[in-house]
Amino acid sequence: MTTPKPRHLETPTETTERERCEQWTDQLFRTSPMVRFMAKHLSLLDCNPLSPFPSASASSSSTSCSSCSSTNPAPAPASAPGQQPKLVIAPCPPSIAGGFSPSLPNEPTSHSSILLCSNRIFSKSHLEDTLSHEMVHWFDHCRFLVDWSNLRHHACSEIRAASLSGDCGFAREFKRRNYAFKLQHQNCVKRRAVLSILANPACNGDKQKAERTVDEVFESCFGDTRPFDEVNNPRLNFKATDEAVY
Template structure:
């Protein structure tokens, strides 16, 4: 991160707005082509009742690819319910979470604003690509719109709080330093804000890693989690060529960014 600059305004998103990359930063899609469902190949037929498809999954008559498409179809069917639950969790976090309330105050001190108008819950479709990878997200931050919380990926209040705090760190970083999000100038910006967001949000604390992700290693667990998540996020940037470059750029900024706990005095969670 660089020196202090004049902080831009943080505009509210219109209701129902998406979170695209700003027009001057549109880049080619870095992912392989998306794999679409073919009932003849996967065994999953969206025209069939959901419980029939569910039973077919249990009996092995639907492939893992078909199970992916089934899951996405259920998310679409439950979109209104999931968004309502997400909004309830969001409002609870704004009212009661010490971390979220602290970050909100710090964003306001930089002439920014985060509230229900620009912290929105939406269904985020996952992507299954030709290389066999599933691309999901829990949320996102856009300087021109606000914060997106992926309602269909929210597990509970704690998970939403961590996701919201992660994106709020990005918002604070954007106002404090004008971050090069895409990496047009330097991927180090993206690497640094991802290290800080994973470190300060609480998503890498031991209980989250152990009980949710099955990582029971105590030694270096926190650092390993932060590093892994930062590498994954940098790798998703259009300007990042491969995982080797992602690891390299995270390593280059690790010492300075991992030790930078601003706006907190220290890592509390």
């Protein structure tokens, strides 16, 4: 995962972008139903995205806001010196807006992290969709012990993340100039999942293999909306259930 640049080496533009992303992240963890819901369900799986790593080298980037409760977590205070946050805000290559870095096989699943690309996030709603997408990956990693080198596992999580996060909402698709109405959501989910699978080294850049893998698992994974009851633009209007994570 991208390592944050030391703050004293940031350009003025990089500082502005990082601070803007930090502010939006702070606001989303306090006000976004989707982000707060996912944070709650990650915490129920002992994968609180707002707690720092227990022992790690100091990080130059962190997020913070108000205190939290056990049932409705909001961002924890900024990491103390010597603690590395699990939400990493840093500049990235042009092709990505965020990423999920899973824990190593011998580590707890809570030792994962999310990357938010400060130079590729263009609005708070864009950040909300990106953060939600990566939090679905983390939920899958903690709940189902995903093997990310297994293309079927990876494809299933990508399908769920694209479908549940708002990444394939009509507004986002309109900006991408994808205007179809029939099966628009499903087609977007497949397309986004294939693009992600192509980046998996196990796929070897084979587009046909990526498409075949996505098709093989699509029906079951698209229908799996945990921790939500159903998909109905979850960012704005969703029906959720606490029992889904148990």
